[in-house]
Amino acid sequence: MQPYFREAERELTVRRRFDDQRCSIAQALEVLGDWWTLLIIREAFLGVRRFADFEARLGISKNILSQRLKHLVTHDVLAKIDAGEHGPRYEYELTARGKDLATVLTALRQWGDRWIYGEGNEPLVLLDRKTGRPIPRLRIVGEDGEPLRGSDMVPWLRPDER
């Protein structure tokens, strides 16, 4: 097998074991917590903001939902705000940090679209308002906008991490 990154294997043999405590993927997964969490975030992207609506749409127990929402507020992915005009009424909204998960959700959705449902069977399609056509797949590109393959990239560990 070719490693995805051409020189990765050779480089990694001279490095110490990758510490999960210093890995953005592992740390992102720490915050995202579990699959429910990402589905809650999906609903928030679709405009859901009230506890009862998350509960009804996800079919999730009050208890688990409450824990997960608290977790997301603690990690500044959602903000809990009082939207009540006559007495308190709480809503959850995506923070800047939460909105920046759009690429994570899009990457997951497009992968599922492609490999599980297949073209023409995607359950939900995001349309570009301007053209009315589906948004293109996310691509890893260079500064010139040209797509990069694995062999075009070199993983580099920050020196204090070696």
Add this chain to the structure above:
Amino acid sequence: MQPYFREAERELTVRRRFDDQRCSIAQALEVLGDWWTLLIIREAFLGVRRFADFEARLGISKNILSQRLKHLVTHDVLAKIDAGEHGPRYEYELTARGKDLATVLTALRQWGDRWIYGEGNEPLVLLDRKTGRPIPRLRIVGEDGEPLRGSDMVPWLRPDER
């Protein structure tokens, strides 16, 4: 709160509840299983292919690793191949379906880089071999290559899903 997609809230009120069984994100998460799974895939991208190497680098128990690898082979994310010249020696390699998770891992890594470590402290940077500079952040763009914001996109549920 503004929903991420401008018209999402109005549109969703006329739709039936989102069935998790028909959602690419939920289904992708089914396959990816749990966080260990994504960390195993991360290692595969970095060139790891042998059971003992996954085990040593992840600090994961043999039992869990074995289960997760089996799961990933069943779902065609990894292929188990006999790479032995003198007697069997098994290795795991990313399939096309597995390699296509590059955007998912990149999106997660870049989110963690930005919101957990911050610029200049990213534990691992992917460099563009041609320029020697970090690869740009993934962006959701239209067919013309221009970045799209939430309000530029309209979620559309396939008719048989309504």
